Amino acid sequence: MRPQARLQAAIEILDQVIEAAAHQGAAADTLVQRYFQTRRYAGSKDRAAVRELVYGAIRFTAERPYSGRAALIGWLEADAPEQLALFDGSAHAPSPVEPYETRAKAALAPLWLEPAMRARFGDAFEAEALALGARAPLDLRVAPGADIAAVAAELEAEPVPGLPRALRLETPRPLERHPLFESGAVEVQDAGSQLVVAFAAAQPHETVIDLCAGAGGKTLGLAADMAGEGRLIASDTDRTRLQAMGPRLQRAGLGEFVEPRLLNPGREMEALADLQGAADLVLVDAPCSGTGTWRRNPELRWRLTAERLARLTHVQARLIDLGASLVKPGGRLIYAVCSVLTEEGPAQAEAAAARTGLTPGGRKALTPLHDRCDGFFVARLDKRG
Numbered sequence: 389m390r391p392q393a394r395l396q397a398a399i400e401i402l403d404q405v406i407e408a409a410a411h412q413g414a415a416a417d418t419l420v421q422r423y424f425q426t427r428r429y430a431g432s433k434d435r436a437a438v439r440e441l442v443y444g445a446i447r448f449t450a451e452r453p454y455s456g457r458a459a460l461i462g463w464l465e466a467d468a469p470e471q472l473a474l475f476d477g478s479a480h481a482p483s484p485v486e487p488y489e490t491r492a493k494a495a496l497a498p499l500w501l502e503p504a505m506r507a508r509f510g511d512a513f514e515a516e517a518l519a520l521g522a523r524a525p526l527d528l529r530v531a532p533g534a535d536i537a538a539v540a541a542e543l544e545a546e547p548v549p550g551l552p553r554a555l556r557l558e559t560p561r562p563l564e565r566h567p568l569f570e571s572g573a574v575e576v577q578d579a580g581s582q583l584v585v586a587f588a589a590a591q592p593h594e595t596v597i598d599l600c601a602g603a604g605g606k607t608l609g610l611a612a613d614m615a616g617e618g619r620l621i622a623s624d625t626d627r628t629r630l631q632a633m634g635p636r637l638q639r640a641g642l643g644e645f646v647e648p649r650l651l652n653p654g655r656e657m658e659a660l661a662d663l664q665g666a667a668d669l670v671l672v673d674a675p676c677s678g679t680g681t682w683r684r685n686p687e688l689r690w691r692l693t694a695e696r697l698a699r700l701t702h703v704q705a706r707l708i709d710l711g712a713s714l715v716k717p718g719g720r721l722i723y724a725v726c727s728v729l730t731e732e733g734p735a736q737a738e739a740a741a742a743r744t745g746l747t748p749g750g751r752k753a754l755t756p757l758h759d760r761c762d763g764f765f766v767a768r769l770d771k772r773g
């Protein structure tokens with residue numbers, strides 16, 4: 389592809405990303421992949437270059453742009469103006485840039501969300517928002533049986549302070565076909581997620597419920613901490629995610645240990661009735677805005693709306709109440725969200741303590757700027773014995 393055609397491809401994909409963001413459609417990564425499935429003439433260098441253009445424009449502005457063209461022009465004018473000469477109207481090229489046409493403006497947070505984020509971060513708002521929008525390294529969790537020093541040497545990865553089983557690749561590269569990944573010796577998991585698991589402090593012989601287990605990222609960490617002793621139930625309402633957990637458990641040799649349970653949305657208790665008041669630990673890793681993961685999913689900034697956020701906080705409160713009923717006297721509930729918003733974090737935990745009668749037992753807020761990991765909020769709530 390000529391450079392001009394790459395720009396035009398990026399514009400077309402960005403149009404799709406904008407449309408999908410407005411209507412809860414497919415993720416940007418999926419749209420990039422689909423675009424090239426039907427364009428076999430594009431080689432791997434073309435794909436990589438177009439992807440860079442698409443993500444450069446997405447990272448540039450947190451405010452959903454008017455069009456793919458506006459997004460790309462806005463970004464290139466700010467960061468690579470020489471490329472605008474390639475908007476020359478030749479075959480497969482974008483038409484020349486007009487002085488008065490709409491261009492996206494740089495924005496660190498969606499306009500409607502900025503006041504809440506300023507209130508949350510105070511003077512550090514700009515630095516925190518910049519860190520949230522920057523590229524993330526690739527973090528790995530090394531399985532208990534694997535020699536971490538040998539894995540670090542083989543992958544040329546660095547240790548992560550405070551997490552003895554974590555390694556970091558500052559420049560991410562695909563690992564899905566690496567023997568260390570295929571054998572279950574390493575799993576991709578952000579340091580923030582690993583810190584949440586460490587905060588939960590699952591112990592051998594406990595009964596643990598990972599209520600919103602998804603594809604099992606944190607389940608694997610909980611299982612490692614339990615050293616295969618006790619009971620670990622992993623539930624979710626999403627069949628596809630729960631099914632994706634299967635191969636991960638197999639790779640880690642945990643197929644027999646973890647009990648997956650598919651829940652019916654709104655009627656979750658039907659599949660959990662036997663566990664009422666039975667768990668030492670319930671992890672509620674609740675669905676959330678994902679504001680803490682903007683580094684890896686920058687287009688989430690274009691997706692979130694006030695209505696969606698309100699729906700999410702409602703679901704979070706419901707899941708905390710459900711989780712609380714599963715905790716046994718003397719047990720604990722760990723509430724976690726990959727969010728940096730007060731209403732999903734501290735405010736949610738405080739309201740939960742007042743509503744459920746559970747006792748606040750410590751909490752932690754992580755941010756990319758401060759902790760070099762995804763943004764997370766995690767809180768512990770104890771049930772009196």
Ligand SMILES: C[S@@+](CC[C@H](N)C(=O)[O-])C[C@H]1O[C@@H](n2cnc3c(N)ncnc32)[C@H](O)[C@@H]1O
Pocket residue numbers: 581599600601602603604605606607623624625626629651653654656673674675676703707
């Ligand atoms: C933040 S994700 C969990 C990520 C997962 N724990 C991990 O570490 O990879 C939130 C999960 O909550 C699930 N979920 C949404 N509504 C739910 C409900 N009513 N009951 C249980 N899980 C639910 C979603 O399907 C999603 O997988």
